[in-house]
Ligand SMILES: Nc1ncnc2c1ncn2[C@@H]1O[C@H](COP(=O)(O)OP(=O)(O)OP(=O)(O)O)[C@@H](O)[C@H]1O
Ligand SMILES: Nc1ncnc2c1ncn2[C@@H]1O[C@H](COP(=O)(O)OP(=O)(O)OP(=O)(O)O)[C@@H](O)[C@H]1O
Ligand SMILES: [Mg+2]
């Protein structure tokens with residue numbers, strides 16, 4: 001399902017170069033549940049953005065669902081993304097003027113899905129936010145915004161869910177409920193990749209990889 | 221130093237009312253290190269914003285450094301805040317077009333401090349970001365942004381540091397380094413209040429309180 005080879009992503013800052021990804025290869029089979037760990041700044045979000053078709057590598061290849069997406073034009077990249085992937089951003093990236101319900105509905109409306117409002121309500125209920133659906137992001141707590149971002153990522157029932165630190169703002173009980181949701185989605189056959197700093201969460205994943213300075217250093 | 225009595229903060233949402241704080245009282249002596257825990261949505265950030273002079277309660281009183289700040293006009297509230305408090309926001313709230321160095325310098329410039337650039341560099345070095353000082357927020361990882369927010373809160377050497385979930389985006393090693401910084405500042409006599417979901421962090425604080433549904437339910 002996912003086959004990334006020798007991904008490189010660098011940023012030029014004046015005269016210095018930041019090697020955010022320095023040749024990362026990763027293969028993930030359908031239905032796997034994988035944790036990505038590593039120090040702050042080690043390249044995890046950069047890798048997730050490439051896997052999520054939100055960014056392109058400078059070099060290397062990335063096959064998603066059998067297609068080489070590393071060189072697709074933006075509109076086709078977006079189409080791959082909408083069709084296959086649900087993404088939970090580390091900084092949530094909710095749309096400020098829309099309510100939680102409207103935020104979660106949006107990917108369904110893009111995909112032309114029916115019963116969008118009903119599905120969005122169900123997704124918000126699954127993350128415990130039934131009584132917050134009309135709040136806008138600035139009327140929500142940090143953990144509530146994080147849970148809206150999670151609901152938005154799962155509402156399209158995607159084949160691949162990429163969650164970048166989905167429990168950083170949640171107490172342990174709410175965090176466990178989120179991992180329960182991901183585990184159930186994985187049991188349905190979906191591929192789940194979670195970036196996390198928390199060992200408890202990583203241990204729920206059958207497989208774990210470690211990034212350091214833009215490289216993969218360990219696999220278990 | 222800090223004496224809050226019966227703080228109430230409610231939000232009207234159409235016909236319903238959200239009681240974010242439902243009568244919270246809290247006394248913190250100079251030089252204490254306190255952890256505030258509680259479920260997502262229990263009122264922690266709301267309480268911190270009132271303690272940090274960033275918001276006013278609907279009712280109740282709040283004495284900071286001997287003055288009743290609960291009814292001060294905005295400019296005097298800002299002046300109390302700049303003089304006494306360093307605040308680490310749950311969502312960082314960095315200024316997008318400024319570099320990390322400029323972001324951390326800003327509170328010093330407002331206070332008319334000398335050697336602002338030098339102090340800002342030292343604060344960024346203490347959180348391990350010496351090689352990222354010219355990056356803007358969107359050129360930083362989530363954990364790097366969080367550390368810039370921490371550096372900004374400590375650079376003015378305030379009497380009171382309020383940190384709202386300061387390690388949520390950090391790996392355990394970086395998180396420990398942050399707690400070490402707070403512990404050292406506390407040893408210098410500064411008052412530290414940390415909102416956290418992580419028991420390891422809460423246990424570094426001599427005193428812990430628990431919020432639930434806008435009320436204080438436990439104290440240890
Ligand atoms: N502007 C607002 N309008 C309406 N409701 C609000 C507003 N701001 C906050 N709330 C609600 O008040 C409650 C308390 O919010 P607060 O941000 O203090 O929670 P918290 O304890 O910090 O949660 P978390 O751990 O998720 O950060 C939440 O349920 C939230 O939905
Ligand atoms: N646009 C950019 N320009 C320059 N440097 C960047 C840019 N974006 C990211 N970086 C740098 O690339 C490195 C990797 O960033 P990335 O966001 O992938 O880290 P991360 O592993 O997700 O960290 P965290 O755990 O803190 O979220 C960081 O050191 C960051 O400073
Ligand atoms: Mg990241």
Ligand SMILES: [Mg+2]
Nearest residue numbers: 141142265310
């Ligand atoms: Mg909060």
